[in-house]
Amino acid sequence: MKKIYLDYNASTPVAPEVADAMLPLLTYFYGNPSALHWAGGPVKELLQQARQQVADLISCSPSEIIFTSGGSEANNLALKGYFYKNRQRGNHIITSKIEHPAILNPCKFLEQMGAKVTYVSVDRYGSVSPEEVEKSITKETILITIMHSNNEVGTMQPVKEIGEIAERHGIAFHSDASQSVGKVHIDVNELKVDMLTIAGHKLYAPKGIGALYVKRGTELEPLIHGAGHENGLRAGTENVLLATGLGKACEIANIRMNTQQVKELTDYFWTQLKKEYGDKVVLNGHMEKRLPNTLNVSFVNRVGQDILSSIPNLAASTGSACHSGSIELSPVLKEMKVPEHVGMGAIRISLGSDTTIDEINQVLHWLKEVI
Template identity: 75%
Template sequence: MEKIYLDYNASTPLAPEVVEAMKPLLYDYYGNSSALHWSGKPVKQLLQKAREQVASLIGSSPNEIVFTSGGSEANNLALKGFYFKHRSKGNHIITSKIEHPAIINPCKFLEQVGANVTYVGVDRYGRVSLEEIKKAITKETILISIMHSNNEVGTLQPIKAIAEMAKQAGIVFHTDASQSVGKVPIDVKELQVDMLTIAGHKLYAPKGIGALYLKEGIQLEPLIHGAGHESGLRAGTENTLLAVGLGQACEIATVQVGRKEIKKLTEYFWHQLRTVFGENVVLNGHAEERLPNTLSVNFVNKVGQDILAGIPQLAASTGSACHAGSVELSPVLKVMEVPEHIGMGAIRFSVGRETTQAEIDQVISWLRQIIT
């Protein structure tokens, strides 16, 4: 049975070059990167190279990159680390209602320890309102965190405009770019962000590795206390194996990120869906300001989970869940106010470097058989 993977937003396979870059760490380079002898020095050099590769992809300095265990830890370090370090200056945080749980849940935790969090809404395309963010700012606001792109519907947020607004108000700005890095060009200086989250397994690096861009001068309270690893921000011997993998993935992405093939493939997919299903298929998210690989659609009056269950050889994600005969929309679709009879048929297709047009045609054929 042919299997087709269209869930690259959930996780990506390891790029072959990433695997090759990691191999020496499995055999030859086993020293501790903090050690000063012959076994530690080459490992430290590999770690530094990885830091430089990550920094190069987003236009930062290597000393502004903090390696973490993934996007979730990077988000937690940004939110909790900043709040605990600066809560004497104010206790107000602004974020959006469609953030990933790795933002929403840390904010919920911080509310339990004294933070006041405002969750701003979005329009029907999943874009935040600059005016609503501006209205939410108070003299107690110390941090704004808005995702660069939505992992479910692919909508890109007006990050630069939000960052400029935050800067004018003297507020630090963080963006979760886990879904964006490697898919669209990102330059932290151009965006004017103070902190930015990277997740390795979204850009062909291993799971269990990520990074936080931390603008020089921004101070955080560490989540993990111990020795002075990662400039004192994350205690524990660095996972050089995975960091090297992330570094190599970022180097590849500097070449891949500007290519148009994936966007053309996504556009072809959407055109074929409209040709076959007409008005019975509806796009989620913004038509233009979106990730080039992400296609979130609703099959009207159908249940996305049922459709995918009927095509077990297809890997994709649904935006609705069935519970005891009823259908519950995802929190993102709810906030976007997608009608239930439309949103219950939500499926997120996300393509990647290995996806072919022939695979798209096969998926269209499967969908036609199941739905019609």
């Protein structure tokens, strides 16, 4: 029986064009991009091209793109790097309670280093209130970090409004856009962000590569000290192989971001579920202000993991954490005040650019057999 992959928010396959772009770096282009001889020059050009491709996707200068090993490192560089470099100006950071662990755990670490962190709440749709963010600002606030979209329920945050608040108060603003880049249009200038995180394996590039947009003039302390690679912010010979993959993936997203097509399939999935199960199925997150590919639904009085375990040929996920045989409600749904008898039945379906209506219909059939 055909296996169906609907877990694109967890990771995407490497696009064929991306693999093709990387192949020459496994064979012919092997020089160090810092070398001044014939072997280094072409590799340096490929690195510059990749930086330009990433920059073009989010409308910034290539000099403002810092390549990292992924979204987690980019988030750590943004938070720790900014705090260490600017702690003489203050020690207060504002974030939300539903951030990815790659934000929440660095914040907890920085609290041990003397930072004070305010974790703002979200409403029942998983949305942060710009007003609450502004009310949390103190004279010691130096950084605000709010995700662009939630990886679990897909809710897109009012990043532009929060960016305007941060700009008005002279506070640096970072947004983790790992789940958004490549799925929706992002312009760092419109969003008023000073830093923005990109994760390669969320947009058809390989795992192990990401980037941090750092607005010109934003000062960070590097996490890795050494030679002056990546504008002095990340020492170590650049991974041109993976950077080339990320660059190509960004170029593809810039040319053909099929947001509407994916949204129509996602909406169709939800319509069919609602038609079949009525009040026994609940949408988690915002109906409109969410990623076009993401559908987080709860089957009331059921356990999402049990449903998925009964459909071994479906790759999807649930936000519930399993520990020693027990299942706990997802922290994100808990913060959204989703009742336990609803939240325990949550399943996240995330579509990709190659998802077909036949696959959606097959999954609907499998769900009906199990439920």
